[in-house]
Amino acid sequence: MLTVRGEGGAMVTVAQCRPNTASTVFPGDEVGRVIGRGADNRVARAFTDGQIHRDEDPTWHGAVAIRREVIPVAHPASPAAGPRGDAAIIGVLIRATDLTHPRLPSPLEMAYQESANDLCQMVADGTFPEKEGNSQGLSTPRAGDGFIRLDLSGVVSYASPNALSAFHRMGWTSELAGRRLTEVTAELLTDRFESEDVAAMVEAAIGPVGSARVPYRDDVGMRMEVDARRATVLLRAVALRPRGAANGAVILIRDVTEVKRRDLALISKDATIREIHHRVKNNLQSVSALLRLQSRRTTNPEAKGALNEAVRRVASIALVHELLSGSVDEEVDLDEVTDRLVPILVDVAGESRVLVRRVDRLGVLPADQAMPLVMVLTELIQNAIEHGVGTGGGEAGTAEARATRIEIHARRDVRELAIEVVDNGTGLPEGFDLSTSDRLGLQIVKTMVSIDLGGTLDMRRGDAGGTQARVVVPLR
CATH class of the missing domain: 3.30.450.20 (PAS domain)
Structure with a gap:
């Protein structure tokens, strides 16, 4: 047990250690027990003279005879140390031995007791524990380990x-x-x-x-x-x-052989997963480049548009895999993905009159949630670009009037993430119904939001014109 001195000279037990391989000496919890001033002379003397004191006669606790050893805990660097460098006593350790059932100790117990006696004396001397130079942050083996x-x-x-x-x-x-x-x-x-x-x-x-x-x-x-x-x-x-x-x-x-083997297996698995993400990203980028090359050679406007849509979808997936290839915890920073994705979408669309701004932080999500959410954002931003170019507000003839402004807002708490993509375009057509829309991009968004993310999607005309698309995703 560890006892410290409180206000008014009273002493209180602040910690208690029980044996793992034998019955405990004190059946009750000693932590918090207050020893009044003068109620325990040996504990008080250890605080005063800094010497180890042992009971001459055992003390009976019910049917158990206990012999105690009181060891002062000295601290040479304490502010209460004496002017000559004497160690200050900051507490006492109490070793209790059950004498009710005497028996011959085993060689292991004798080795433990001899070493414990030396360590207790070092505690009283103020020389234990000493600096061990543990710069590697290694854990501490216990006596029971070996x-x-x-x-x-x-x-x-x-x-x-x-x-x-x-x-x-x-x-x-x-x-x-x-x-x-x-x-x-x-x-x-x-x-x-x-x-x-x-x-x-x-x-x-x-x-x-x-x-x-x-x-x-x-x-x-x-x-x-x-x-x-x-x-x-x-x-x-x-x-x-x-x-x-x-x-x-x-x-x-x-x-620690098995622990090291498990650690090495985890490191190897993590490195393998990152390498897979890296190779998938390279392959997707190659596919995206081939699709873009084919789009430039195509003269059919409808085919060119379909190929460009495929380019941006493949590019968004490749971007997520690129970030996962450098991640150690299979998590994706949505803010970084969004900031890198927007220039790709604007470039593929071939529009210079689009201003896209992320207003709020989206945060970090696990890969299984981030992948479909990035696809959803890709489709919503691309939809805003396609249906808002050249319809901005502002004075006629100005650059502001011709520009499409798209803002990405977010609100996140411990339960859900809500994302809004707001534009100043022409707004939704009359009679628009999200549930019956046959546009491929919106069908992709609805499927991923409801099935992959378990969330909700809502699209409506903005208060000041344009379109407001809102996605709410529950967080795990």
């Missing part, structure tokens, strides 16, 4: 079954106890530089601070991921220096 105790010469004095299993996965076939760990890793690791880095990490952990034999190095990271012949493991070295005297080190090891 535990190795090293003596002052770097020889393994104890290795847990999980640690042995990890080394066997790496290719080691015999016992670890009695072997120098750096020699074992040098034999197993495939990269010589990784082997040298592991040796430097271990030597920095077991060597005395400032020793002429093994100087302590701040540049040596104390967490490392290494590859052996058949496995990948994560290593962490914890130096044991109670009262400033070196007492070996603890090496924690976690087998």
Whole structure:
């Protein structure tokens, strides 16, 4: 448990750790329990003198006899530190042992307890935790993942079954106890530089601070991921220096082979998907170029118009695939697509009297929603271009009067995205009915909005003339 001092000298428990492989000593939740001033002398003394205190006699909690050890948590860099550099006490750790059912501890428990005693003393000294140089952002292996105790010469004095299993996965076939760990890793690791880095990490952990034999190095990271012949493991070295005297080190090891394989599989899959999008984009652009070439050779106006429509539809799909080829999460920025799509549509239409402006942000959508929505926008913008050129408002004879202005508005919340394409053209013809319209572009829009997007489409005459097309799409 971790206890800190509150207002008025009262102490409160702020954290509690329960064992994973045994029953908990305290059946209730101790977090939030307040210890009044003077109610617990050993906790109060640990706050005052910064020394570790142990109960001489066990304390009974119901039918359970408990012996406590109170460890002060020192922080040399705290603003409350003394003028001589004395560490300030910012809290106390309480270790509780159940004495009701005494038994002979296993070698694993003895190794855990010996290392825990050293670490608790280092907590009281203000030297643990220390800077580990974890610049790679690696996770932390736990003692249950794999535990190795090293003596002052770097020889393994104890290795847990999980640690042995990890080394066997790496290719080691015999016992670890009695072997120098750096020699074992040098034999197993495939990269010589990784082997040298592991040796430097271990030597920095077991060597005395400032020793002429093994100087302590701040540049040596104390967490490392290494590859052996058949496995990948994560290593962490914890130096044991109670009262400033070196007492070996603890090496924690976690087998991350399967995690790395899954990561590599995901990376490979992601790269394959992006390459597919890139090739599809190239093929579609080739098709678009061929259609445009055929359109220029065609003299029939109706055939030329049909080919130009096919060019812009293929170009819009190719543009989405181009953006997906550079995306890592299969999402499309609709604003970027729209801004790049508009010049293509104007160019294919061959009109210089069209002003298209995106007023609001459309945001980012998953690829399965973005693809049909881009097609819908393509058709609506192209429809506004075809039916609005040369009908703008403004004074007669001016460029403004001859220009078609098209604006793209959007409103988005957590539930839906609403897009409006507004133009200043001639407006919808008399008696227009969206449900009975036989225009191919509108049929494409209706199908994609209702079936692919599950949304709604509405087209009506604008208040100041022109046409207003509104698409509402639910967001997932």
